[in-house]
Amino acid sequence: MKQIKIYTDGACSGNPGPGGWGAILLYKEHKKELSGGEAHTTNNRMELMAAICALNALKEPCEIDLYTDSAYLYNAFTENWLAGWQRNGWKTASKKPVENQDLWQQLLAQDRKHRITWHKVKGHSDNINNNRCDALARSAIEQFPKGQA
Numbered sequence: 001m002k003q004i005k006i007y008t009d010g011a012c013s014g015n016p017g018p019g020g021w022g023a024i025l026l027y028k029e030h031k032k033e034l035s036g037g038e039a040h041t042t043n044n045r046m047e048l049m050a051a052i053c054a055l056n057a058l059k060e061p062c063e064i065d066l067y068t069d070s071a072y073l074y075n076a077f078t079e080n081w082l083a084g085w086q087r088n089g090w091k092t093a094s095k096k097p098v099e100n101q102d103l104w105q106q107l108l109a110q111d112r113k114h115r116i117t118w119h120k121v122k123g124h125s126d127n128i129n130n131n132r133c134d135a136l137a138r139s140a141i142e143q144f145p146k147g148q149a
Contacts, residue, residue, distance in 0.1 A: 001063045001115065002027060006054045008068050009123070009133035010046025011141060018144035019043065021050035022136025024129050025057060032057065033132070037140035046137065047073050048103040055110040063115045069123030069130055077118045082108060 005026040012019040020037035034053055037046070047070035055064075068074055076082050085091070085098045092098055110116075121127045124134065 001061060004058065004062045004064045006051075006064055006066045007121075007127075007129035007133050008047070008050035008054055008066065008070075008073075009130060009137050010043055010048070010050050010070065011134065011137035012041065012043040012046060013141050016040055016042050018141050019046040020137040020140025020142075021046040021053065022133040022140065023050045023054035023057075024133055024136075025054055026129075033136060035136040035140040037137075037143060039144045044070070044072050045100055045103060048100055048107060050133065050137070052103060052106050052110065055107075055114065055116075058114070061113050061115075065117050065119060067119045067121050067127070067130065069121050071120065074118050074120040076104070077111070077116075078120075 007024045010021045019041035022035045025032040
């Protein structure tokens, strides 16, 4: 299995508002940068989209170290939030519908396909790849004119 490192980040100008995401895929000496965005979204959706789009870019099952500064994304996998939500019919502990269920289901499909180890990094700190993902995400927001949302 190929061993890949993925760094992801999402950003929003207003929450909700125009949003962007960025991802970096590293394999041996190869580096691929991806980014995108939406005119009206939330920061959490952009964090999830960064991971989804990075994982979708892989052509075969891989062993992945995925780095995120999103506690929302990281904890959903490492604290078994997803298992609990599924067990409860996609309801939170307070019986409310889980937000972003559509994106969580896409991530679960990718999690079954690959061997992913989730890593939490401190955002806006000294991690060069996380900082680059943040720059990609913020740049993607610029494609949406002010007031378009």
